[in-house]
Amino acid sequence: MSTQVTPAAAPVQSDAAQGMRKNGKQWHAPRSAFRPKAGNSGWDKRQVERKALETVKAKEKEMKEEKEAERQRRITSIKEKRAAKEEKARYEKLAETMHKKRVERLKRKEKRNKMLKS
Template sequence: MDTAVAIPAVSTAVIRAPGLRKNGKQWHEPKSAFRPKAGQTSYAKRAAKEKGVAVVKAKEKEMKAEKESDRQRKIQAIKDKRAVKEERERYEKMAEKMHRKRVERLKRREKRNKLLKS
């Protein structure tokens, strides 16, 4: 009865299970050593990253400025519309008291004065 049975080879690198922790807090994750220089990158990488961040910030600033200019334009349009409405109402009120031709004459005179001021 000479039968050769192949026995699987056990690797020599056996993973050691850590023993109990000294402070008794076995439920905490095991900590690794503090290495302050581990996260340092080269100057070239940092410069490239900063350049990318600067491009993004410039684009954001441009978009914000565009949005704000649109907002200001809408506000100005509303103000202009209100001013025109107020002036029209004022002339209508004057027309109730005065003759139509006199109101038109005053309109023309006020228009000339506005042009001279600006």
């Protein structure tokens, strides 16, 4: 039997192998060098990205406008219903004290005035 010595596996480098930090903040992850031009891509690639971003923004804007238009439509319909309800209640109150035909005449007269104003 021959005994061969196998070389030990190379130890994996870790943050502790670099030694203690001088500023005492060993809990922070080690940082790499600052390279401001490392992420730059070519002009064509940037143009394609800009186009894609513009299309996304246009779609978002269109969707927001549709949502806002629907919201405004609901608001106007609610306001119209409330105004009609108030007007009906006002005419009912008038009808309690006045004759029915006179109330009808006032209604027609007020509608004519509304048409002239707008």
